[in-house]
Amino acid sequence: MNKKRFTLIDNDNKKEYQLDGMEGSIGPDVINISSLYKDTGLFTYDPGFTSTAACNSKITYIDGEKGVLLYRGYPIEQLANNSSFLEVSYLLMHGELPSQSDKVEFENTIKNHTLLNEQITHFFRGFRRDAHPMAMMIGVVGALSAFYHDSLNIEDANHRMISTHRILAKMPTIAAMAFKYHLGEPFMYPLNKYDYTDNFLHMSFATPTKEYEINPLFSKIMDQIFILHADHEQNASTSTVRTAGSSLANPYACISAGISSLWGKSHGGANEAVIDMIQEIKNNDLNPKKFIEEVKNKKNKIRLMGFGHRVYKNYDPRAKVLKKSTEELFKELKIKSKELEIAKEIEELALNDEYFKEKNLYPNVDFYSGILLKALGIPTSMFTPIFAVGRTIGWLSQWKEMIEDQEFKISRPRQLYSGEIDKNYKKVMEREKKSMFNLLWLKKTFLNNQ
Numbered sequence: 065m066n067k068k069r070f071t072l073i074d075n076d077n078k079k080e081y082q083l084d085g086m087e088g089s090i091g092p093d094v095i096n097i098s099s100l101y102k103d104t105g106l107f108t109y110d111p112g113f114t115s116t117a118a119c120n121s122k123i124t125y126i127d128g129e130k131g132v133l134l135y136r137g138y139p140i141e142q143l144a145n146n147s148s149f150l151e152v153s154y155l156l157m158h159g160e161l162p163s164q165s166d167k168v169e170f171e172n173t174i175k176n177h178t179l180l181n182e183q184i185t186h187f188f189r190g191f192r193r194d195a196h197p198m199a200m201m202i203g204v205v206g207a208l209s210a211f212y213h214d215s216l217n218i219e220d221a222n223h224r225m226i227s228t229h230r231i232l233a234k235m236p237t238i239a240a241m242a243f244k245y246h247l248g249e250p251f252m253y254p255l256n257k258y259d260y261t262d263n264f265l266h267m268s269f270a271t272p273t274k275e276y277e278i279n280p281l282f283s284k285i286m287d288q289i290f291i292l293h294a295d296h297e298q299n300a301s302t303s304t305v306r307t308a309g310s311s312l313a314n315p316y317a318c319i320s321a322g323i324s325s326l327w328g329k330s331h332g333g334a335n336e337a338v339i340d341m342i343q344e345i346k347n348n349d350l351n352p353k354k355f356i357e358e359v360k361n362k363k364n365k366i367r368l369m370g371f372g373h374r375v376y377k378n379y380d381p382r383a384k385v386l387k388k389s390t391e392e393l394f395k396e397l398k399i400k401s402k403e404l405e406i407a408k409e410i411e412e413l414a415l416n417d418e419y420f421k422e423k424n425l426y427p428n429v430d431f432y433s434g435i436l437l438k439a440l441g442i443p444t445s446m447f448t449p450i451f452a453v454g455r456t457i458g459w460l461s462q463w464k465e466m467i468e469d470q471e472f473k474i475s476r477p478r479q480l481y482s483g484e485i486d487k488n489y490k491k492v493m494e495r496e497k498k499s500m501f502n503l504l505w506l507k508k509t510f511l512n513n514q
């Protein structure tokens with residue numbers, strides 16, 4: 065890696081500081097500020113990490129201006145159209161595509177870890193039937209750490225590998241069980257005759273009375289959805305996993321934290337929100353043109369869900385692949401979908417509108433994934449759990465890379481403090497009286513808690 069130097073000039077104090085720069089294999093250079101506080105007494109300020117590289121990674125590269133996404137150097141389009149999810153999982157975890165024998169061994173290893181300890185079924189039964197599957201996944205994945213005391217030493221490379229295999233293998237089982245519980249149907253156990261994705265479809269859609277006939281096109285599309293969601297460098301949920309893991313927390317707890325972060329509608333929850341938005345337009349016979357105008361009026365605080373991205377200032381390459389698959393599926397099934405028509409109209413309107421053009425707002429992966437999943441017969445509450453199943457390998461690969469990084473440290477951001485200072489403690493009777501309104505509020509809260 066080439067070294068660069070930058071100069072920081074403190075105009076007020078007439079001082080200059082030299083900072084090291086670092087050059088990646090591609091993408092923007094970075095200024096190494098890790099000793100800035102020690103050298104200058106200054107912090108940097110960057111809410112939302114818009115200009116901060118939090119780590120040095122070899123896993124995923126995004127060029128947001130050009131709409132490029134690479135997993136370990138391979139373009140996402142090539143992987144989505146030619147590879148399989150487990151092959152991509154091996155690639156993300158190990159850095160290269162597997163040989164034939166490594167592929168068979170890896171697939172067998174994952175296949176042999178798909179079952180859950182039977183005790184886990186009791187965890188599900190503790191939830192209300194109407195619980196969101198994401199809520200169940202957060203709880204159950206975290207609870208797995210109570211079952212594998214034999215391999216929780218994260219400083220042991222072998223323990224780390226066993227844990228990653230277990231989590232990757234069990235995630236479809238957990239997501240499918242959450243779905244079955246939600247439906248009130250019996251859990252379906254994984255079957256070793258199926259591959260990873262077909263097993264997920266079987267566990268989600270078969271019943272003890274009826275085998276689920278796997279449609280090869282559905283299976284291909286679901287596998288593609290997993291590939292497209294597998295990793296996306298330092299997004300909110302991955303950063304959450306890295307931050308949780310930086311304290312040396314066990315991987316089950318870290319992945320559970322990642323699922324929690326993914327759930328938000330600014331992140332993985334957006335695919336569910338896209339369908340809600342399109343349904344609202346459809347059910348209320350709204351005019352998409354008018355809806356776009358409502359979005360543009362900032363007072364309404366409405367966002368066009370499935371549009372915009374922190375990194376992509378161009379069409380999200382994953383959305384391009386999904387749009388093509390959506391059109392193929394609808395053609396193959398000969399179905400006409402009002403939802404797809406509305407989505408395409410909205411896309412067309414937004415892509416030709418000054419507001420969206422000026423702000424570089426393009427469709428992201430969530431814009432078409434919801435429509436596609438819906439066409440596969442998957443209820444909206446399962447959209448984000450499916451995203452979580454796909455993203456698990458990215459979280460695990462990033463977690464492993466972090467633990468094995470020589471520069472690894474606990475994550476501990478600093479802050480700009482703007483609160484009060486120099487206050488002195490007063491006994492309760494000496495403090496100012498609360499207003500009548502506050503007293504009434506306290507009384508109401510107290511009474512409600514009885």
Ligand code: ACO
Binds near residue numbers: 330334371372375423
């Ligand atoms: N609809 C309307 N306006 C938008 C949208 C949108 N979807 N997204 C951004 N904007 C506008 C903002 O109002 C803001 O305008 P301003 O500069 O006049 O104030 C400007 O574009 C920049 O928006 P920010 O929120 O600052 O951009 P940021 O990078 O922080 O947010 C995000 C990115 C959260 C994805 C945002 O675009 C958004 O909320 N999109 C909708 C939700 C969504 O689809 N999320 C999925 C992301 S992909 C994923 O996680 C897998």
